[in-house]
Amino acid sequence: MIDSSAFQGKKAAYYTLGCKLNFSETSTFGKMLSEMGVVTAEKGEKADICIINTCSVTEVADHKCRQAIHRMARENPGAFIVVTGCYAQLEAEKVSKIDGVDLVLGSNEKANLIQYLSNAFTEGDDKEALHQFHSVKTKDIKTFQPSCSRGNRTRYFLKVQDGCNYFCTYCTIPYARGFSRNPSIASLVEQAEQAAAEGGKEIVLTGVNIGDFGETTHEKFIDLVKALDNVKGIERFRISSLEPDLLEDELIDCCSHSRAFMPHFHIPLQSGSDEVLKLMHRRYDSALFAHKINLIKEKMPDAFIGVDVMVGCRGEKPEYFQECYDFLKSLPVTQLHVFPYSERPGTSALSIPYVVEEKEKKKRSKRLLELSDQKTHDFYAKYIGEEMNVLFEKAPRGKAMHGFTDNYIRVELPASSARIEYDNEIIRVKLGDFNHDGSALKAEII
Known part of the structure; x- marks a missing residue:
């Protein structure tokens, strides 16, 4: 039984670390609390409830999570602090003992956030009820928390899948998120239609291993794509990340003829060495990866x-x-997202004998980031002088507006041309030269 009166008049603060999926889920937490009468604390205001959604993809991520918890507790004295997410699942008891933490919810329990909070508020000053942690073993993570929200962003993030069955040697995510599971295509179409009704124009499909969609419902990811492509009002869909072995040639062809799926892909490679891919227990080789990239470019040259x-x-x-x-x-x-390897407890990679020194990792990262910068610059440069459609995002008054083209080129509209009414609108622009820091192309409204 949920006592909604216990939530009235309370203010909440949120902090998210990690992936787009985490940001989507945090936004859903905010929506759930809002429906109970909780308002979001403004900057500088003290919150009554603090929600920290954590990541554990690297040791650095764990450290940042602990820092965020300490900071939220310090800035919001007396607040009820809830920690959830991957770090909370993997180290539930450890996190519960951090000063200020009242409740830790693992991957199976976070969907019931409101019920846990209601129980805690009803128990009042019973200190025995604090510093609780709730998590189950990986095999028992069964719940799927629906999420289609935008928070303070223009784009919506639709969670289509959770968990992973791959167990790559370096990764803890399957242990933190559980096995692959998903809702039905019909329910996801319904959520997309609701986003359209709220004025949404772009939706990003998120998940842990979204190409594995269908494990629960025995449906196919390509059929989800086709169904979403028919949702009226949504003018753009983006697929956040697809494993190379799950990126079917048929899906690439489907996207190339799609009404709303953009020429934009994000594909994890992890290594271009077949020997290293074997050590990682990845399910493809460099030849398959190259085939996928070249097929995308053949079908969608602007991708x-x-x-x-x-x-x-x-x-x-x-x-x-x-x-x-x-x-x-x-x-x-077009762009490389470079991650230095981080030793994760419990992973089978720890049994591999050859260890790369931290100094060498930084050197290799620098080389790849420089390659990425050059590739991104060259890609952007090809479109200088072109006319393209841009979905603009809200900007503070007096500041430049930014947005993205169909093929994800970041665009900057100078403050002198920015208008409030451009927010969440797709507008035709002419692309100019690079902006001051090279992160975007300047735009001129046509």
């Missing part, structure tokens, strides 16, 4: 292709890194 790549993992000898660098340099990809 933006982002790639995840990890450097310095165990077993990555210098010659293997060089193979990776040369492989990426040869491909028509």
Whole structure:
């Protein structure tokens, strides 16, 4: 039984670390609390409830989570602090003992956030009820928390899948998120239609391993794409990340003829060395990856292709890194998301004998980031002088507005041309030269 009166008049603050999926889920937490009468605390206001949604993809992420918890407790004395997310699932008891933390919810329990809060508020000053933690073993993570929200953003994020069955040697995410599971296509179409009714124009499909969609309902990801493509009012869909072995040729062809799915892909590579891919227990080789990239470019020459790549993992000898660098340099990809390998407790990668020193990891990361900058610059430069459609995002008064083209080129509209009415509107612009820091192309309204 939920006592809604216990929520009235309370203010909440939120802090999210990690992936787009986490941001989507935090936004859903905010929506749930709002429906109970809780308002979001303004900057500088003290919150009564603090929600911290954590990440645990690296050791640095764990450290940032602890820092965020300490900061929220310090800035909001007396607040009821809830910690959830991947770090909370993997280290529930440890997190519960951090000063200020009142409640820790693992991956199976976070969907019932409101009920847990109601119980805690009803128990009042019973200190025995504080510093609680609730989490189950990976095999028992069964719940799926629906999420289609935008928070303070223009784009909506639609959670289509959760969990992962892959268990790559370096990764803790399957342990934190559980096995792959998903809702039905019909329910996701309904959520997209609701986003359209609220005025949404763009939706990003998020999940942990979204190409694995269908494990629960025995449906196919390509059928989800086709169904969403028919949702009236949504003019743009983006797919956040797809494993190369799950990115079917048929899906690439489908997107190339789609009404609303944009020429924009994000594909995790992790390494361009087949030897390292084997050590990682990835389910593809460099030849398959190259085929997917080249097919995308054949079908959609203007496509933006982002790639995840990890450097310095165990077993990555210098010659293997060089193979990776040369492989990426040869491909028509647009941007690299570079992650230095981080040792994670409990992963099988720890049994691989060859260890890369931190100094060498930084050196390799720098080389790949420089390659990424060059590739992104060259991609943007091809479109200078072109006319394209841009979905603009709200900007503070007196500041430049930003937005993205169909193929994910970041665009900047100077403050002198910015208008409030451009927010969440798709507008035709002419692309000019790079802005002052090279992060966007300047735009002129046509």
